[in-house]
Amino acid sequence: MIITKILDVKKNKELSIDLAIESINRGFPVAFPTETVYGLGAPIFNIDTIRKIFEIKQRDLGNPLTAHISNLNDVDFLCKDIPDDFYKLSEKFLPGPLAIILHKKNEINNIISGNQSTLSIRFPANSFFLEFANIIGQPFAATSANLSGRPSPNCAEVVLDDLNGKIEYILDTGKCDYSIESTVISLVGENPILVRPGVISKDDIEKVIGKKLDIEVNSITLYNSNFSAIRNSCCKVINSEIVQDVNLYISFSTSKRILVLAPESLIDTIESNYKIILNIGTLFDSLRYAEKNYFDEVIVLFDKFVKDYEILNHRLKYSQKLTLDNNG
Numbered sequence: 001m002i003i004t005k006i007l008d009v010k011k012n013k014e015l016s017i018d019l020a021i022e023s024i025n026r027g028f029p030v031a032f033p034t035e036t037v038y039g040l041g042a043p044i045f046n047i048d049t050i051r052k053i054f055e056i057k058q059r060d061l062g063n064p065l066t067a068h069i070s071n072l073n074d075v076d077f078l079c080k081d082i083p084d085d086f087y088k089l090s091e092k093f094l095p096g097p098l099a100i101i102l103h104k105k106n107e108i109n110n111i112i113s114g115n116q117s118t119l120s121i122r123f124p125a126n127s128f129f130l131e132f133a134n135i136i137g138q139p140f141a142a143t144s145a146n147l148s149g150r151p152s153p154n155c156a157e158v159v160l161d162d163l164n165g166k167i168e169y170i171l172d173t174g175k176c177d178y179s180i181e182s183t184v185i186s187l188v189g190e191n192p193i194l195v196r197p198g199v200i201s202k203d204d205i206e207k208v209i210g211k212k213l214d215i216e217v218n219s220i221t222l223y224n225s226n227f228s229a230i231r232n233s234c235c236k237v238i239n240s241e242i243v244q245d246v247n248l249y250i251s252f253s254t255s256k257r258i259l260v261l262a263p264e265s266l267i268d269t270i271e272s273n274y275k276i277i278l279n280i281g282t283l284f285d286s287l288r289y290a291e292k293n294y295f296d297e298v299i300v301l302f303d304k305f306v307k308d309y310e311i312l313n314h315r316l317k318y319s320q321k322l323t324l325d326n327n328g
Contacts, residue, residue, distance in 0.1 A: 041142025064114035070133035097199035
Protein backbone atom coordinates (compact mmCIF):
# COMPACT_ATOMS: atom_id res chain seq x y z
CA MET A 1 0.00 0.00 0.00
CA ILE A 2 1.33 3.43 -0.98
CA ILE A 3 1.16 6.14 1.67
CA THR A 4 1.05 9.59 0.11
CA LYS A 5 2.70 12.38 2.08
CA ILE A 6 2.68 16.14 1.62
CA LEU A 7 6.20 17.57 2.02
CA ASP A 8 6.32 21.15 3.29
CA VAL A 9 9.11 22.55 1.15
CA LYS A 10 9.21 25.85 3.05
CA LYS A 11 10.00 24.07 6.32
CA ASN A 12 12.60 21.63 5.02
CA LYS A 13 13.53 22.07 1.39
CA GLU A 14 16.63 19.87 1.38
CA LEU A 15 14.86 16.88 2.95
CA SER A 16 11.88 17.32 0.63
CA ILE A 17 14.13 17.24 -2.43
CA ASP A 18 16.04 14.21 -1.16
CA LEU A 19 12.83 12.26 -0.49
CA ALA A 20 11.38 13.20 -3.88
CA ILE A 21 14.52 12.06 -5.69
CA GLU A 22 14.49 8.75 -3.78
CA SER A 23 10.85 8.27 -4.78
CA ILE A 24 11.61 8.94 -8.44
CA ASN A 25 14.45 6.43 -8.26
CA ARG A 26 11.93 3.90 -6.94
CA GLY A 27 9.79 4.53 -10.02
CA PHE A 28 7.19 6.97 -8.69
CA PRO A 29 6.30 10.32 -10.33
CA VAL A 30 6.10 13.24 -7.93
CA ALA A 31 3.64 16.11 -7.67
CA PHE A 32 5.22 19.55 -7.74
CA PRO A 33 4.11 23.20 -7.72
CA THR A 34 4.08 25.67 -10.58
CA GLU A 35 2.65 29.17 -10.75
CA THR A 36 -0.49 27.89 -12.51
CA VAL A 37 -1.49 24.47 -11.14
CA TYR A 38 0.32 21.53 -9.53
CA GLY A 39 2.03 19.12 -11.90
CA LEU A 40 2.68 15.39 -11.85
CA GLY A 41 5.91 14.41 -13.52
CA ALA A 42 9.19 12.60 -13.81
CA PRO A 43 12.57 13.28 -15.44
CA ILE A 44 12.08 13.30 -19.19
CA PHE A 45 14.48 10.43 -19.90
CA ASN A 46 13.07 8.21 -17.13
CA ILE A 47 10.57 6.48 -19.41
CA ASP A 48 9.44 3.74 -17.01
CA THR A 49 8.39 6.31 -14.44
CA ILE A 50 6.77 8.49 -17.11
CA ARG A 51 4.58 5.55 -18.12
CA LYS A 52 3.19 5.49 -14.60
CA ILE A 53 1.90 9.05 -15.01
CA PHE A 54 -0.59 7.73 -17.55
CA GLU A 55 -1.59 4.85 -15.28
CA ILE A 56 -2.01 7.07 -12.23
CA LYS A 57 -4.06 9.71 -14.02
CA GLN A 58 -6.05 7.20 -16.09
CA ARG A 59 -4.83 9.21 -19.05
CA ASP A 60 -5.02 8.23 -22.71
CA LEU A 61 -1.56 7.37 -24.09
CA GLY A 62 -2.31 9.54 -27.12
CA ASN A 63 -2.61 12.61 -24.90
CA PRO A 64 0.91 14.13 -24.81
CA LEU A 65 2.77 15.38 -21.78
CA THR A 66 4.57 18.73 -21.54
CA ALA A 67 8.31 19.20 -21.12
CA HIS A 68 8.85 21.42 -18.06
CA ILE A 69 12.25 23.06 -18.39
CA SER A 70 14.38 24.98 -15.90
CA ASN A 71 16.39 27.05 -18.38
CA LEU A 72 16.03 28.03 -22.02
CA ASN A 73 19.10 26.04 -23.05
CA ASP A 74 17.01 22.90 -22.50
CA VAL A 75 14.95 23.78 -25.57
CA ASP A 76 17.90 23.28 -27.90
CA PHE A 77 18.30 19.58 -27.07
CA LEU A 78 14.57 18.89 -26.89
CA CYS A 79 13.41 20.64 -30.06
CA LYS A 80 14.48 21.48 -33.61
CA ASP A 81 13.58 24.10 -36.23
CA ILE A 82 12.87 26.60 -33.47
CA PRO A 83 11.31 29.75 -35.00
CA ASP A 84 12.18 33.33 -34.11
CA ASP A 85 8.72 33.76 -32.58
CA PHE A 86 9.69 31.37 -29.81
CA TYR A 87 12.56 33.59 -28.74
CA LYS A 88 10.38 36.71 -28.91
CA LEU A 89 7.82 35.07 -26.65
CA SER A 90 10.39 33.62 -24.28
CA GLU A 91 12.01 37.01 -23.80
CA LYS A 92 8.66 38.54 -22.86
CA PHE A 93 6.83 35.76 -21.01
CA LEU A 94 9.24 33.05 -19.83
CA PRO A 95 9.56 31.82 -17.23
CA GLY A 96 5.80 32.16 -16.97
CA PRO A 97 2.36 30.66 -17.71
CA LEU A 98 2.82 29.96 -21.42
CA ALA A 99 3.34 26.57 -23.10
CA ILE A 100 4.72 26.59 -26.64
CA ILE A 101 4.48 23.63 -29.02
CA LEU A 102 7.54 23.06 -31.22
CA HIS A 103 8.99 20.31 -33.42
CA LYS A 104 10.64 17.72 -31.17
CA LYS A 105 13.94 15.98 -31.73
CA ASN A 106 13.95 12.25 -32.40
CA GLU A 107 15.69 11.57 -29.09
CA ILE A 108 12.50 12.45 -27.22
CA ASN A 109 10.48 9.30 -26.61
CA ASN A 110 7.14 9.11 -28.39
CA ILE A 111 5.29 8.26 -25.19
CA ILE A 112 5.94 11.84 -24.06
CA SER A 113 4.64 13.35 -27.29
CA GLY A 114 1.68 11.02 -27.72
CA ASN A 115 3.34 9.62 -30.88
CA GLN A 116 3.33 13.09 -32.42
CA SER A 117 6.28 14.91 -33.96
CA THR A 118 5.81 17.88 -31.64
CA LEU A 119 6.54 18.72 -28.01
CA SER A 120 4.98 21.28 -25.71
CA ILE A 121 7.54 23.36 -23.80
CA ARG A 122 6.75 24.93 -20.43
CA PHE A 123 9.13 27.08 -18.34
CA PRO A 124 7.34 27.53 -14.99
CA ALA A 125 7.79 30.68 -12.92
CA ASN A 126 8.16 28.77 -9.67
CA SER A 127 11.53 29.11 -8.00
CA PHE A 128 11.30 25.79 -6.17
CA PHE A 129 10.49 23.81 -9.30
CA LEU A 130 13.37 25.45 -11.17
CA GLU A 131 15.79 24.55 -8.37
CA PHE A 132 14.42 21.01 -8.15
CA ALA A 133 14.72 20.41 -11.92
CA ASN A 134 18.25 21.82 -11.93
CA ILE A 135 19.23 19.37 -9.19
CA ILE A 136 17.67 16.49 -11.15
CA GLY A 137 19.64 17.67 -14.18
CA GLN A 138 16.98 17.28 -16.85
CA PRO A 139 13.52 18.62 -17.74
CA PHE A 140 10.36 17.00 -16.38
CA ALA A 141 7.72 15.36 -18.53
CA ALA A 142 4.56 16.32 -16.73
CA THR A 143 0.89 17.20 -16.73
CA SER A 144 -1.55 18.46 -14.11
CA ALA A 145 -1.61 16.44 -10.87
CA ASN A 146 -5.23 15.33 -10.99
CA LEU A 147 -7.16 12.35 -12.29
CA SER A 148 -8.16 12.84 -15.91
CA GLY A 149 -11.50 14.61 -16.14
CA ARG A 150 -11.11 16.38 -12.80
CA PRO A 151 -10.46 20.10 -12.17
CA SER A 152 -6.76 20.95 -12.10
CA PRO A 153 -5.30 21.23 -8.58
CA ASN A 154 -4.08 24.54 -7.19
CA CYS A 155 -2.75 23.28 -3.84
CA ALA A 156 -1.24 20.17 -2.32
CA GLU A 157 -4.41 19.21 -0.45
CA VAL A 158 -6.37 19.05 -3.70
CA VAL A 159 -3.67 16.86 -5.26
CA LEU A 160 -4.10 14.54 -2.28
CA ASP A 161 -7.86 14.32 -2.94
CA ASP A 162 -7.18 12.81 -6.35
CA LEU A 163 -3.87 10.98 -6.00
CA ASN A 164 -3.85 9.69 -2.42
CA GLY A 165 -2.39 6.18 -2.42
CA LYS A 166 -1.12 6.54 -5.99
CA ILE A 167 2.13 8.50 -5.48
CA GLU A 168 4.50 8.83 -2.55
CA TYR A 169 5.13 12.57 -2.32
CA ILE A 170 3.54 15.93 -3.03
CA LEU A 171 5.99 18.83 -2.91
CA ASP A 172 4.08 21.67 -1.28
CA THR A 173 4.89 25.38 -1.61
CA GLY A 174 1.34 26.61 -0.98
CA LYS A 175 -1.45 27.68 -3.28
CA CYS A 176 -0.56 28.44 -6.89
CA ASP A 177 -0.41 32.09 -7.95
CA TYR A 178 -2.99 31.78 -10.74
CA SER A 179 -5.00 28.61 -9.98
CA ILE A 180 -5.73 28.13 -13.69
CA GLU A 181 -3.74 26.48 -16.46
CA SER A 182 -1.21 28.09 -18.78
CA THR A 183 -1.95 29.40 -22.25
CA VAL A 184 -0.92 26.94 -24.97
CA ILE A 185 0.11 27.98 -28.48
CA SER A 186 1.63 26.08 -31.41
CA LEU A 187 4.48 27.39 -33.54
CA VAL A 188 4.89 24.33 -35.76
CA GLY A 189 2.75 25.39 -38.70
CA GLU A 190 2.77 28.24 -41.17
CA ASN A 191 0.75 30.38 -38.76
CA PRO A 192 0.86 30.42 -34.94
CA ILE A 193 -2.18 28.79 -33.35
CA LEU A 194 -3.94 29.31 -30.04
CA VAL A 195 -4.51 25.78 -28.73
CA ARG A 196 -5.80 26.62 -25.23
CA PRO A 197 -6.64 30.00 -23.69
CA GLY A 198 -4.95 30.59 -20.36
CA VAL A 199 -3.31 33.14 -18.11
CA ILE A 200 -1.61 35.08 -20.94
CA SER A 201 -4.14 36.56 -23.33
CA LYS A 202 -4.31 36.06 -27.07
CA ASP A 203 -3.94 39.83 -27.58
CA ASP A 204 -0.75 39.99 -25.51
CA ILE A 205 0.83 37.18 -27.53
CA GLU A 206 -0.13 38.79 -30.84
CA LYS A 207 1.43 42.09 -29.78
CA VAL A 208 4.76 40.39 -29.10
CA ILE A 209 5.04 38.37 -32.31
CA GLY A 210 3.27 40.91 -34.52
CA LYS A 211 0.97 38.25 -35.97
CA LYS A 212 -2.62 37.13 -35.56
CA LEU A 213 -3.10 33.78 -33.88
CA ASP A 214 -5.26 31.23 -35.64
CA ILE A 215 -7.71 29.68 -33.21
CA GLU A 216 -7.88 25.92 -32.94
CA VAL A 217 -9.00 25.66 -29.35
CA ASN A 218 -9.33 22.14 -28.00
CA SER A 219 -12.20 21.25 -25.71
CA ILE A 220 -11.18 20.16 -22.22
CA THR A 221 -13.20 18.14 -19.76
CA LEU A 222 -14.28 20.43 -16.96
CA TYR A 223 -15.82 17.67 -14.90
CA ASN A 224 -16.25 13.93 -15.38
CA SER A 225 -18.07 11.98 -12.71
CA ASN A 226 -16.43 8.71 -13.75
CA PHE A 227 -13.21 9.88 -12.10
CA SER A 228 -14.55 11.39 -8.89
CA ALA A 229 -12.06 10.77 -6.11
CA ILE A 230 -14.39 11.99 -3.38
CA ARG A 231 -17.67 10.23 -4.14
CA ASN A 232 -19.10 8.12 -6.92
CA SER A 233 -21.08 10.83 -8.65
CA CYS A 234 -20.51 14.55 -8.90
CA CYS A 235 -22.58 17.57 -9.74
CA LYS A 236 -23.56 18.71 -13.21
CA VAL A 237 -22.27 22.06 -14.43
CA ILE A 238 -24.99 24.13 -16.12
CA ASN A 239 -24.73 27.48 -17.89
CA SER A 240 -27.35 30.21 -17.93
CA GLU A 241 -27.28 33.73 -19.35
CA ILE A 242 -30.36 35.10 -17.52
CA VAL A 243 -30.50 35.87 -13.80
CA GLN A 244 -34.29 35.52 -13.69
CA ASP A 245 -34.10 32.02 -15.17
CA VAL A 246 -31.54 30.99 -12.57
CA ASN A 247 -33.73 32.24 -9.72
CA LEU A 248 -36.82 30.58 -11.19
CA TYR A 249 -34.97 27.30 -11.67
CA ILE A 250 -33.80 27.37 -8.05
CA SER A 251 -37.30 28.12 -6.74
CA PHE A 252 -38.75 25.10 -8.57
CA SER A 253 -35.86 22.75 -7.76
CA THR A 254 -36.53 22.38 -4.05
CA SER A 255 -35.36 18.76 -4.07
CA LYS A 256 -31.90 19.65 -5.38
CA ARG A 257 -28.86 21.24 -3.79
CA ILE A 258 -27.73 23.92 -6.23
CA LEU A 259 -24.65 26.14 -6.07
CA VAL A 260 -24.53 29.28 -8.22
CA LEU A 261 -21.32 30.85 -9.53
CA ALA A 262 -21.76 34.46 -10.62
CA PRO A 263 -19.59 37.51 -11.31
CA GLU A 264 -19.24 39.90 -8.39
CA SER A 265 -21.43 42.50 -10.11
CA LEU A 266 -24.38 40.06 -10.19
CA ILE A 267 -23.87 37.93 -7.10
CA ASP A 268 -26.43 39.89 -5.04
CA THR A 269 -29.13 39.29 -7.66
CA ILE A 270 -29.03 35.53 -7.09
CA GLU A 271 -31.82 34.46 -4.71
CA SER A 272 -29.95 31.67 -2.97
CA ASN A 273 -27.79 31.20 0.09
CA TYR A 274 -25.51 28.95 -1.94
CA LYS A 275 -23.52 31.21 -4.22
CA ILE A 276 -19.85 32.03 -4.85
CA ILE A 277 -18.23 34.91 -6.72
CA LEU A 278 -16.78 33.58 -9.97
CA ASN A 279 -13.32 34.47 -11.25
CA ILE A 280 -10.44 32.51 -12.73
CA GLY A 281 -8.86 31.94 -9.33
CA THR A 282 -12.00 30.43 -7.78
CA LEU A 283 -13.40 28.26 -10.57
CA PHE A 284 -11.70 24.96 -9.74
CA ASP A 285 -12.02 25.51 -5.98
CA SER A 286 -15.74 26.13 -6.41
CA LEU A 287 -16.27 22.92 -8.37
CA ARG A 288 -14.50 20.82 -5.77
CA TYR A 289 -16.35 22.64 -2.97
CA ALA A 290 -19.63 21.72 -4.67
CA GLU A 291 -18.64 18.09 -4.83
CA LYS A 292 -17.40 17.81 -1.27
CA ASN A 293 -20.59 19.44 0.00
CA TYR A 294 -22.87 17.20 -2.04
CA PHE A 295 -24.41 19.76 -4.36
CA ASP A 296 -26.33 18.20 -7.21
CA GLU A 297 -25.76 21.00 -9.70
CA VAL A 298 -23.58 24.05 -10.25
CA ILE A 299 -25.17 26.85 -12.27
CA VAL A 300 -22.77 29.32 -13.84
CA LEU A 301 -24.19 32.73 -14.71
CA PHE A 302 -22.72 33.02 -18.18
CA ASP A 303 -22.87 36.79 -18.64
CA LYS A 304 -20.70 39.19 -20.65
CA PHE A 305 -17.94 38.99 -18.02
CA VAL A 306 -17.58 35.25 -18.57
CA LYS A 307 -17.98 35.46 -22.35
CA ASP A 308 -15.30 38.13 -22.67
CA TYR A 309 -12.87 36.37 -20.33
CA GLU A 310 -10.99 33.94 -22.60
CA ILE A 311 -10.23 31.41 -19.89
CA LEU A 312 -13.66 31.27 -18.29
CA ASN A 313 -15.38 31.19 -21.67
CA HIS A 314 -13.27 28.25 -22.78
CA ARG A 315 -13.57 26.24 -19.56
CA LEU A 316 -17.31 26.73 -19.18
CA LYS A 317 -18.87 26.90 -22.63
CA TYR A 318 -18.91 23.13 -22.99
CA SER A 319 -21.27 22.73 -20.05
CA GLN A 320 -24.95 21.93 -20.33
CA LYS A 321 -27.25 24.94 -20.75
CA LEU A 322 -30.00 25.55 -18.23
CA THR A 323 -33.51 24.89 -19.52
CA LEU A 324 -36.57 25.59 -17.45
CA ASP A 325 -38.26 22.59 -19.07
CA ASN A 326 -36.16 20.38 -16.77
CA ASN A 327 -38.41 21.42 -13.90
CA GLY A 328 -41.48 19.82 -15.44
